[in-house]
Amino acid sequence: MPRWEPNAVGRLHDAALDLFTEQGYDQTTVAQIAARAGLTERTFFNHFSSKREVLFGRTSEIQKQVLTREIHASPANLRPIDMVVRALRAAADEVLEEFREPAAPRRVIIEATPELQEREEAKRAALTAAMADALRERGLDADTALLAAGAGLLIQQAAEQRWIQPEERRPLRDLIDEALSSLRSVTGTDAV
């Protein structure tokens, strides 16, 4: 069992983000991250299997649980996309909103680092699959479930992109609603 260290995951995440920003991802070692966090390398490896994992932590696991729970708990009369958006709003409030401050520098590092981009894409795919599974468990056919979950992910990405802008002050949940409207307007329903 890992020895208990107060908020070790959060301290390692913040230390890693600072070091990646200051000196680059490739130039940063696990030893440096642990030292900056005031923890040992051993504690690092109690929580993360590699440097690649440190910016991801358990957030996406918890996010997945909230999305699944909320889709299961949706009123039966909601349309699939509205079940998804309701779940995304809950995950925004319960999981993501408190990480608003580090979200922008975190995004910069991920986009500059191919192996973190791959990790991020895998995380997104896992969230989409979890939403699609939950929608199928609500009785949707597989094709509709995948489209609704994929549209949900797109809404989430568009909302996060706005959320990390320095001038943006609205909570993520509101930006999710806005992104749904934008997606509807971009896809349209009338022929050209």
Next chain:
Amino acid sequence: MPRWEPNAVGRLHDAALDLFTEQGYDQTTVAQIAARAGLTERTFFNHFSSKREVLFGRTSEIQKQVLTREIHASPANLRPIDMVVRALRAAADEVLEEFREPAAPRRVIIEATPELQEREEAKRAALTAAMADALRERGLDADTALLAAGAGLLIQQAAEQRWIQPEERRPLRDLIDEALSSLRSVTGTDAV
């Protein structure tokens, strides 16, 4: 320069797909793939940097070029989503339709192999980014470009999912049109 071998890329791809299907991805070596294709390991490495790349080849590079070219060539009065769908149809006809037969077993292998899944996700992200770039070059704002490109990818995925079903006979381009209709119906435009 690689020595010329008739259709080495295609032969290596097919040999790899057969071996992965027969004995699993992890159990297959580059030496076995080369031998099955009647080529040398050296020829393999002239074309692919690792086993992980052999199912991807140059298709996604060419697909990206077609998508970019077609978005640039779209009539100015088209809506963003229609520029994207027009480009996806062109890529379906010019690049993907001829790979219909191996598409289903290829999908099975990729979905069973985490490192290929990551590779596939990265490819999808690159295609989305290429479409978004091309849309921005057509004057769209960044948010709209990302949403339209993301919606395009979702349409492509839904269409491919149907395309690989054994009973499905329609060309991919028609399934792209159908997927656009499904996406419109899933996202809706009217409030609940």
